Amino acid sequence: MGSFVLGGVTFGNLFKKPATKMYPVVAPTYTAMTKGSIVNDIEACSLCSICAKKCPSLAINVDKPGKTWEIDPFACIQCYTCVRACPKDCLTMLAQYTAPSTTKEYKTLVKTGGDDEKAVAAAE
């Protein structure tokens, strides 16, 4: 009896769209909430390193004197902790996942504009 019910379901499936997608030919669709990867608007960042301290997987390194902010995208667990903790709101969670890579490398961002330049601009 059960086989006939499932047979009906299977027959119906022949006339429906497939439940799967032909990835990567068809791009995956993400929702607005999807937790993919972290990006930092480095020029807005104050390099306060709260994100680095709060990160449960220690994926973020901040070097204030060197003006660099770096993240290991493969260590990041997309938990949103840094985004919530950021006082400047410069961290954003993108829906796109980190692209595959053959090596695990830090993604380093260098802050170009800084307090010194602002001070010079103010003096002028």
Place this chain on the structure above:
Amino acid sequence: MAERTVIPFGPQHPVLPEPIHFDLVVEDETVVEAIPQIGFVHRGLEQLVKKKDYSTFVSVTERICGICSFGHSLGYSQTIEILMGIEVPQRAEYLRVILHELSRVHSHLLWMGLAADAFGFENLFMQCWRIRERILDIFEATTGGRVILSACNVGGVYHDITNEELKGIVDVLKGMGNEYSKLTKTFLNDGSVKSRLIGVGYLSKQDAIDNCVVGPFARASNVAEDIRCYGFGGYGYLSAFEPIVCEDGDGYGRAKVRALEVLQSIDIIVELVSKIPDGEVMVKVKGSPEDGSVSASRLEQPRGECFYYAKGNGSKFLERFRIRTPTAQNIGGMTKILQGCDIADVPLNILTIDPCISCTER
């Protein structure tokens, strides 16, 4: 009397989903004794409480298990809230139960797929997993993650799910219900499924009580034990809750209990969505657990009762955290049902209790 032979089974075996080893003592084709051994994937997560503060540790508890990940974060948060005397907003309690019941639906659908796969019913396996995918889509749309949700922490839940989104979830579940009832009919009435499950791995009520088994494994042996009955957290807002029990005690009974629990979970979600109050979903948590404070809580995971214990030491790091997972409790019953079974039924018997060895190893 036939000669006794010991057959090693696992931890790597084509039919085993998880790393557990059995020394099967067999006489001809019959298993007379099964000696289990675990410890292949032990991660020492409980010890990590000394290195991660109590609010960060929730990320660790979520990774105890990939299937009941939300349940573990909920159980941990609940324990710490008792430890620190935090009152969670009502809306957060409702949302937690809704997410937890969705986890149960997807866990049971996953098990039904795996069980169908184990007895070679590939079509049913794929139908179960196709339906399960919708639950994962709900998770992705509401919390951002498909498996690890990172939605719950001490004090509530991070993201509010709007009332419109909740209505959308109910619509999806109701739409799913029709397809799911067809699957259940197949699962419970199909001749090939019945011939593979009926009478296999029988556990009597007395044996279930003696071996302290929990969850659907116990309920299939007519032990009406479900932590949801006690009204912990948001379960207290339900109008009525009766655990689903079955008198069969065999693999078919366990399949039946799980199949019906999916419908029960859908009913729970529908009821809570109709009653959910508005308000905050997270309270700000300050301070640390007091020195010497202890707390314990219980939660009904998809696989059964899970017990949590926490001890504070005055700092933001806990002194001790312990989890007793359902599968750890069910291993005794599992060895019991393996005694006297046919050697060809061993994989299926192991599967019918829905083991999660990685949970057990923590």
